[in-house]
Amino acid sequence: MQADVTTNTSVTSQPTTLDLWETARSLGLPAALWRLPNQRDKHSIVSFEERLPHVVVDLDELPAGFVVSRFDSQDEGPDQPARSLFLRADVQAVFPEHGPAQLTYAAEPPRAFRQLLAKSVRRSATRPNPITVRPDTQHEAYVASVSQAVDAIQQGDLRKVVMSRTKQVDFADLPDAVTLFDRLCIKYPTAFISAVSIPELGQIWLSATPERLISQRADGIFETMALAGTQSATQPDGTPKRPGEAMWSQKEIEEQALVCRYIIECFKKIRLREYVEVGPKTIVAGNLMHLSTCFTVDIQAVNYPQLSTVMLRLLHPTSAVCGAPRGRAMDFIKQHEPHDRELYAGFLGPVNYPMSEEGQSSQLFVHLRCMKLEGKLATLYAGAGLTEDSVPEREWQETELKCQTLLSVLGD
């Protein structure tokens, strides 16, 4: 059942995620709501800047906030560091699983803010909000572009390229992003779940991504991961597969190894050898399984305080979402994909944020298994990594499976 949001006038000193989200939305203010992998607390921030600044993501410079970056944020010029939208944490809120919400104001809110926030938002009796999935018109073109990519790879122009497609879904009524966010949190406990409202674009983005781009943890550990290779997490009879039961083909093993190599090349560029590499291992990401290798570095031990910022610039967009070599894969994507990826396959997450008692951390994720909401229309995005052994129809089926991650929480 889809919830309906109405405002009633009872005063609350205990705002919910929905109260804060709706207060921001009604004042045209940007907001982000997220839940980290394997955690239960939800976090939210509201920015009092109606138009978001574009910033260079420098973790030593930015104040606490939430960053959202386009897939092609590098395109401002070869020597320009990527620029990202930045939601400054003017209000920071943590919503523990049990116990009261804690709100902190870092700036003076607009006049109506506290007043509106004090009026709790109730979901009125839930009303069905059926969805209609628009018929796919992209199948033929997608399959043709996979064949072209395979030809280009076989001719040696490329080693790997990630081609994406979209799927559009109409809601009967305006969907409630917080209800969808809550459903994603329940269904995908190991994913990074987020909802980001960008009023100046008229968009809300929702995602349940399995892929960490970079983290700078409160304990001074840098983390990144190489994720690739995809298969269903269920047996043909519908029973869940255990990770140990996953069988990986040579194609998938090589595809993931390419992403690992790409990360190691980035470490090499900065002459960093002291990284710990664990994997590849099979991980479960909702309805899917992937191969994952985790890389960690002790930032203090290597005496490289800028490591996270430097690696972010080198890594994005990784060969897990773009391809290898990066420049040629990017050109191929621009030539062959009919849509603009916008924030899909970009990165997002909290930076310099007091996420736990241990201190601040920055946690950026690759924006996958995501959709853009514009009014009653949802656009879902999914891609597949192509190598010389790709079979076009199978790659299309892989994008269908990836769309299911979000699609499965949209209906009633």
Ligand SMILES: C=C(O[C@@H]1C=C(C(=O)O)C=C[C@H]1O)C(=O)O
């Ligand atoms: C491109 C996507 O996912 C990426 C591509 C994968 C693959 O090609 O197997 C697997 C995980 C992600 O790194 C997506 O979900 O849209």
